[in-house]
Amino acid sequence: MSRAKKPASLTLDSAQEQAALQSLKAFLEERFELQLGTFEVQEVLELFTREVAPLFYNKAIADVQAHLADRFQSIESDLWALEKS
Numbered sequence: 001m002s003r004a005k006k007p008a009s010l011t012l013d014s015a016q017e018q019a020a021l022q023s024l025k026a027f028l029e030e031r032f033e034l035q036l037g038t039f040e041v042q043e044v045l046e047l048f049t050r051e052v053a054p055l056f057y058n059k060a061i062a063d064v065q066a067h068l069a070d071r072f073q074s075i076e077s078d079l080w081a082l083e084k085s
Contacts, residue, residue: 010053
């Protein structure tokens, strides 16, 4: 049975979003001397949320899957070693 993959919904809670907006706004001002309003910074954050964040999310999922596969293989090996003949 295969599970249909549904795109992950990546959202921040209100406090996280405000912190991200402030951080992004400060970065753009300091690094590029861009003084954007809240609306413009929100659009940039939405772009990253829509286009970039899923790439990091999927990479993290793949990394966890690889780690768990290694760990389960190790556990399986340990169990085989415990088996009595």
